[in-house]
Amino acid sequence: MLDTVLFYIFAAMTLLGGILTITRRSAVHSAIALITSLMGVAGLYLMQQAEFLFAVQIVLYIGGIMVLFLFVIMLVNLDEAAKERQFSRYWLVGVAAVTAVGAELAYFFYKGGPNAFHIEPGALAAAPQAMGNTEVIAQSLFSEYLLPFEVASLLLLVAVVGSVVMAKKRI
């Protein structure tokens, strides 16, 4: 019961935040709406016993990426952009394409979804884990997924170098 109510609260936060993000004129307002949306997603993680990802979502997304976005919004003068037309000339084509994809997915859910995916959360889970969520993730990440983990750190290094090169005036 409480689960259901919480799910709908977090889902409403996520979707309303998302809709406000793409419709606000001012980029700062969009960023605030996006933070609301990300907090809703974080709540959904917590409801599904992904505590580590909940913490990562708060610390990294809301604390890191959004601060980066706000920095850039302050750095780049967006006042002129806010006065202009906000939507592209071909917005109708974009909305039509997305509606088509949405209809396709809705049809998929209508036809096969309820049967194919009707799994109670945790229904297929084995015996409850003795370890906490973070330990389980760490063990899997540092044994089975060690190579992808190292490649991800290489990706971050490349991204750091790339963003410095991009943002620097003279190299």
Place this chain on the structure above:
Amino acid sequence: MHPITTVHYLVLSVALLLIGTVGVLTRRNIVIILMSIELILNAVNINLIAFSHAWGKPQGQIFAIFVITDAVAEAAVGLGILIALFRNKETVLADEIDLLKW
């Protein structure tokens, strides 16, 4: 009230994905296009976590961590490109950047 199943999470994820796609396709401001990409990546993560929870396996969460890493790298490089672009072209509107068009 119905209990919350995996399908609920999948429908939410689809809705968030479509909202993000509309943002990418229709907005002119590049900062907001980048924010819409974050929305899309979050929709993917909801999906991964929902299946991870349904099957009781941590692999979905590991993939979500990698998706978040990609999102961070993408945001850093994208915003760096945006700063370089603004310095040279004085605009952040996507359809005014037509250097490769003739």
